[in-house]
Amino acid sequence: xxxxxxxxxxxxxxxxxxxxxxxxxxxxxxxxxxxxxxxxxxxxxxxxxxxxxxxxxxxxxxxxxxxxxxxxxxxxxxxxxxxxxxxxxxxxxxxxxxxxxxxxxxxxxxxxxxxxxxxxxxxxxxxxxxxxxxxxxxxxxxxxxxxxxxxxxxxxxxxxxxxxxxxxxxxxxxxxxxxxxxxxxxxxxxxxxxxxxxxxxxxxxxxxxxxxxxxxxxxxxxxxxxxxxxxxxxxxxxxxxxxxxxxxxxxxxxxxxxxx
Amino acid sequence: xxxxxxxxxxxxxxxxxxxxxxxxxxxxxxxxxxxxxxxxxxxxxxxxxxxxxxxxxxxxxxxxxxxxxxxxxxxxxxxxxxxxxxxxxxxxxxxxxxxxxxxxxxxxxxxxxxxxxxxxxxxxxxxxxxxxxxxxxxxxxxxxxxxxxxxxxxxxxxxxxxxxxxxxxxxxxxxxxxxxxxxxxxxxxxxxxxxxxxxxxxxxxxxxxxxxxxxxxxxx
Numbered sequence: 465x466x467x468x469x470x471x472x473x474x475x476x477x478x479x480x481x482x483x484x485x486x487x488x489x490x491x492x493x494x495x496x497x498x499x500x501x502x503x504x505x506x507x508x509x510x511x512x513x514x515x516x517x518x519x520x521x522x523x524x525x526x527x528x529x530x531x532x533x534x535x536x537x538x539x540x541x542x543x544x545x546x547x548x549x550x551x552x553x554x555x556x557x558x559x560x561x562x563x564x565x566x567x568x569x570x571x572x573x574x575x576x577x578x579x580x581x582x583x584x585x586x587x588x589x590x591x592x593x594x595x596x597x598x599x600x601x602x603x604x605x606x607x608x609x610x611x612x613x614x615x616x617x618x619x620x621x622x623x624x625x626x627x628x629x630x631x632x633x634x635x636x637x638x639x640x641x642x643x644x645x646x647x648x649x650x651x652x653x654x655x656x657x658x659x660x661x662x663x664x665x666x667x668x669x670x671x672x673x674x675x676x677x678x679x680x681x682x683x684x685x686x687x688x689x690x691x692x693x694x695x696x697x698x699x700x701x702x703x704x705x706x707x708x709x710x711x712x713x714x715x716x717x718x719x720x721x722x723x724x
Numbered sequence: 725x726x727x728x729x730x731x732x733x734x735x736x737x738x739x740x741x742x743x744x745x746x747x748x749x750x751x752x753x754x755x756x757x758x759x760x761x762x763x764x765x766x767x768x769x770x771x772x773x774x775x776x777x778x779x780x781x782x783x784x785x786x787x788x789x790x791x792x793x794x795x796x797x798x799x800x801x802x803x804x805x806x807x808x809x810x811x812x813x814x815x816x817x818x819x820x821x822x823x824x825x826x827x828x829x830x831x832x833x834x835x836x837x838x839x840x841x842x843x844x845x846x847x848x849x850x851x852x853x854x855x856x857x858x859x860x861x862x863x864x865x866x867x868x869x870x871x872x873x874x875x876x877x878x879x880x881x882x883x884x885x886x887x888x889x890x891x892x893x894x895x896x897x898x899x900x901x902x903x904x905x906x907x908x909x910x911x912x913x914x915x916x917x918x919x920x921x922x923x924x925x926x927x928x929x930x931x932x933x934x935x936x937x938x939x940x941x942x943x944x
Contacts, residue, residue, distance in 0.1 A: 696830030
């Protein structure tokens with residue numbers, strides 16, 4: 465199965481915010497909502513200052529925590545990307561709590577995040593952010609192609625930036641946004657080895673099957689048993705009334721005998 | 725089994741206060757169950773989108789947490805007795821539990837005499853107390869713990885919350901089953917049950933009742 469990915473080259477990103485604007489416009493996002501957040505970061509002490517661009521967005525993890533905890537299946541994996549069917553979302557916010565990159569947000573009671581411009585891409589187009597990027601920092605295509613391009617760019621970047629590297633090849637099973645970093649991940653506010661706690665997979669693997677199984681069994685078992693048990697109880701109560709009537713009669717008869 | 729019970733006599737099973745507390749518990753629990761289902765079960769999730777069900781869930785949670793407080797306020801002796809009974813089992817209770825399958829299938833005759841709660845009801849109430857505590861604590865963590873706990877902590881709280889609700893729902897199914905089999909609804913709605921049936925199921929309790937109104941009444 466072909467999987468797709470984004471290339472995000474932070475060596476080329478100039479922080480112009482064009483992708484932010486294109487994403488907001490193309491996806492018709494409500495005021496105050498955006499899927500891409502770009503900020504400039506400055507590190508070090510003057511005069512040895514270094515700056516970099518932070519391009520925060522959904523990284524479309526292969527082992528996506530949001531997908532693992534979503535109880536309704538609104539979040540799911542498709543073509544290597546993490547899609548969101550908002551009509552299935554109940555707004556439980558489990559994905560908001562689970563995401564190691566703090567990406568999904570609740571908007572109007574439903575989860576909201578980048579879905580890789582699913583509609584546009586399926587129609588043969590390119591995602592809005594990729595289409596508008598003026599510095600060629602963004603690409604979209606088959607993951608293998610993207611990965612090869614990422615390594616080529618990182619190699620070229622290492623001439624000036626010795627710590628340049630590819631991020632997202634293995635992290636969380638492989639990210640759907642493969643990044644070319646000019647420096648170590650920690651220097652760019654990215655976790656070197658992000659982890660999803662094993663307990664997150666418990667929801668779909670244990671809690672849901674256990675709930676359906678146990679509730680189904682309880683309903684079926686008590687439903688069948690109720691027919692037998694109610695009949696038994698009614699017979700027992702009827703027998704009790706007969707017994708009580710007989711005892712009352714026996715108690716009354718000696719009095720009658722005395723009267724006569 | 726001799727009951728010495730009059731067919732026209734009824735005994736007071738639940739006075740007004742415990743019935744009102746039960747109604748509060750039942751309505752808040754069902755609110756939590758249904759609103760929780762809309763959050764977790766995809767066929768119902770469109771009802772939850774928009775946040776109304778989340779807010780109703782919070783309202784249900786406040787009412788649910790208020791139940792023990794309200795019970796202690798309106799009928800402190802009954803609340804304390806219920807809690808005490810739920811965790812204390814005598815020899816008859818253990819023997820009763822060994823033969824619980826007979827009771828499950830609608831047979832009371834031959835079972836050891838029981839107090840106000842039979843041993844199964846004691847276990848049920850103990851389960852309700854324990855898993856209500858775990859669902860309340862985990863729910864409060866999920867409600868107010870965001871920002872204080874990491875993803876792992878919140879996921880553990882959510883799993884405890886959901887498994888607690890699963891157990892409480894299974895207990896509810898059992899509760900409804902025995903209510904149906906033993907015609908117990910009238911006791912919780914009207915308060916009184918036929919003396920003969922009370923003696924059959926709770927002989928020790930009926931013996932301990934004062935033999936006068938309002939505990940015993942003659943039905944016309």
